[in-house]
Amino acid sequence: MIPQQLEAEIARLASAEKWPVGTIATQLCVHHSVVERVIEQRGLLGDRSGRPRLIDPFVPFILETLGKYPRVRASRLHQMVKERGYPGAPDHFRSMVARIRPPVPAEAYLRLRPLSGEQAQVDWGHFGQIAVAGGMRALFAFVMVLSYSRKLFLRFFLSRAMGAFLRGHAEAFAYFAGVPRSALYDNLKSAVLERVDDAIRFHPTMLELARHYGFQPKPVNVARGNEKGRVERAIRYARTSFFAARSFRDVDDLNEQAATWMREVADARRCPEDPSRTVAELFAEEQPRLMALPDNPFPTEERVDVHAGKTPYVRFDRNDYSIPHDHVRRTLLVVASPNTVRVLDGLAVIATHPRSWDVGQQIEAPEHIEGLVEFKRRAHRHRGMDHLHHAAPASRRFLQLLAERGGNLGSTVSRLLRLLDAFGSDALEGALSEAVERATPSLGAVRHLLDRQRLAMALPPPLSASVCTDPRVRAQRTRPHNLANYDRLYRSTDHDDSSSPST
Numbered sequence: 001m002i003p004q005q006l007e008a009e010i011a012r013l014a015s016a017e018k019w020p021v022g023t024i025a026t027q028l029c030v031h032h033s034v035v036e037r038v039i040e041q042r043g044l045l046g047d048r049s050g051r052p053r054l055i056d057p058f059v060p061f062i063l064e065t066l067g068k069y070p071r072v073r074a075s076r077l078h079q080m081v082k083e084r085g086y087p088g089a090p091d092h093f094r095s096m097v098a099r100i101r102p103p104v105p106a107e108a109y110l111r112l113r114p115l116s117g118e119q120a121q122v123d124w125g126h127f128g129q130i131a132v133a134g135g136m137r138a139l140f141a142f143v144m145v146l147s148y149s150r151k152l153f154l155r156f157f158l159s160r161a162m163g164a165f166l167r168g169h170a171e172a173f174a175y176f177a178g179v180p181r182s183a184l185y186d187n188l189k190s191a192v193l194e195r196v197d198d199a200i201r202f203h204p205t206m207l208e209l210a211r212h213y214g215f216q217p218k219p220v221n222v223a224r225g226n227e228k229g230r231v232e233r234a235i236r237y238a239r240t241s242f243f244a245a246r247s248f249r250d251v252d253d254l255n256e257q258a259a260t261w262m263r264e265v266a267d268a269r270r271c272p273e274d275p276s277r278t279v280a281e282l283f284a285e286e287q288p289r290l291m292a293l294p295d296n297p298f299p300t301e302e303r304v305d306v307h308a309g310k311t312p313y314v315r316f317d318r319n320d321y322s323i324p325h326d327h328v329r330r331t332l333l334v335v336a337s338p339n340t341v342r343v344l345d346g347l348a349v350i351a352t353h354p355r356s357w358d359v360g361q362q363i364e365a366p367e368h369i370e371g372l373v374e375f376k377r378r379a380h381r382h383r384g385m386d387h388l389h390h391a392a393p394a395s396r397r398f399l400q401l402l403a404e405r406g407g408n409l410g411s412t413v414s415r416l417l418r419l420l421d422a423f424g425s426d427a428l429e430g431a432l433s434e435a436v437e438r439a440t441p442s443l444g445a446v447r448h449l450l451d452r453q454r455l456a457m458a459l460p461p462p463l464s465a466s467v468c469t470d471p472r473v474r475a476q477r478t479r480p481h482n483l484a485n486y487d488r489l490y491r492s493t494d495h496d497d498s499s500s501p502s503t
Helices: 005-014 021-028 034-043 056-068 074-083 090-100 160-174 204-212 225-243 249-267 279-289 367-390 395-405 411-421 424-436 443-456 484-499
Strands: 119-132 135-146 153-158 182-186 192-196 199-200 214-220 274-278 300-310 311-315 319-322 332-338 338-344 348-354
Touching: 005 021, 005 034, 005 153, 021 034, 034 090, 074 090, 090 311, 119 225, 119 348, 135 160, 153 225, 153 249, 182 204, 182 225, 182 274, 199 204, 204 214, 225 249, 249 274, 274 279, 279 411, 300 395, 311 332, 319 348, 319 424, 348 443, 367 411, 367 424, 367 443, 395 411, 411 424, 411 443
Parallel strands: 119 182, 182 214
Antiparallel strands: 119 135, 135 153, 192 199, 300 332, 311 319, 332 338, 338 348
C-alpha cells in the first residue's frame, strides 16, 4: 500500500503529462512495478510500447486456471506455463500474475456470543524452555477460558503428555467450581486421534474424561483457528501481561505467581464484549449456570508401557528409575503423577520413586541396589561351588555332610577353592574322599590330609602364585592333568640310567 497522495500523483503524471513508467519511478523514488500497478488499476497503462509481452499468449490459460483454482500460487502457474513454452523468469512472471489475478472476495465471519455456562475453549501455549539438571525442558501452558465471561485458567507444565492434559482439565474445573456444557479444541492429539472431514475419532481417554465430567468435546473445523479465537487471545494476553519479563525459581513458583495474577489482574480486566463490566462480575453471573462437579475428580495419572532391559532400570520421561533385579527383560507399566512414579508388574507395585523433572538422571532405591549386589554375591558363590564340584567331585558329598552338621558353606567353599589352587585337583580330591570316608567333614581334616600327602611324597610346601584375576579366565572349568604319569616316567628313566654300564 502507498499513500493516496502518491497514488494520485502517479496517475496525474501518467495521464496528463504522459510520462513513461521509468521516468515516473525515478522522479518519485518508487519501484517501477508500483507505478505500473497504479496506472493499470486506473486503466491508464494501455499498450504504449506497441511490443507484445511474453505473457500475452498465456493469459487466457492463466485466467482459466485462476477461475478454477483462485488460490493457486504464482510459482505453480509458472511451472505450468513453462511446460507450455513460456520463456520468462519467475520473478517477472509473478508480478504479471499479481496484476491479472482476479480479486478473491474476503471471507466475513459471524461474531458468536455463546450462552452463559455453555462453552469453554482449550489450548496449549508454548513458552520457550527452562534449564533443569542435565539439560533443558520445554515449558507449556494449559489455558482454558470460559467463552461467556472470559474467565481464564492458566497452569504451566513441563510436558504436554496426556497426564498433563487431564490434570489441566481437572484443575480448571475445580478452579471454576463447575463444568461448562462443551469444550472446544484445535484437533489436539490428546483429544482427536484421527479426522477425515466430519468423521472424527476421539482419543478414548478424552472420551472417559468427558463422560466423567459430563461435557461434550468439540474440535474446531480444520484450518479454522478463528473458531476458538477466545483462547488464542487469552494465550496472547497471558504471554504479554503475565509471562513477559517475569523471573521465577521453578515451575511451582511460576504457577503460584500465575494463580495470583489470575485473581488480581485477569479477573479485574474489562470484558471485551461488555466493557462496562469486569470478568469477575460476568463470571459471578455465569458460575451458577455451570454444571456441578462430580463427587470424585478424574484420575489424572500418566500410564505408559515400558520395557525393562538387562539392567534393573526403566526409562520414563528422559530419566531412569530402578526396579528389583528379578523383574528385568519384561514389559512393565509406569503410573506417574506430578510427584510420584510407580512401576507395576501386572497388578503388583514393584517400585515407587519421587518423580524427577530433570534430564538424564538415575533415580535409585537403596533396596534395589542392595538386592542386586546380594544376588551377584550369591551367584558368585554358586559359580565357585560349581567349579569346585567339577575339579573335585568328592566335594559334593563333603559339603552335604558339612551342611547336615550346621557348617558354614560359604566360607568353606571359598577356602576349598584356595586349597584347590595351592595343591591341585588330584590332591584335593583324595583328601576330600578320605575325609568323607572317615566322616570328618571339616577344613582342618582336609588340610591335615593334604599336608600328610605332601610329606609322604617328600614334596616342598606349596607356594602362592599369582593367578589371573580376569573372571573370564577364572570361569574356565579346566581340570589339571594327573602328574603321577610324569612321576612314574621319571622314576623309570632314573632306574635305567643307574643300571647302564659305566664307560
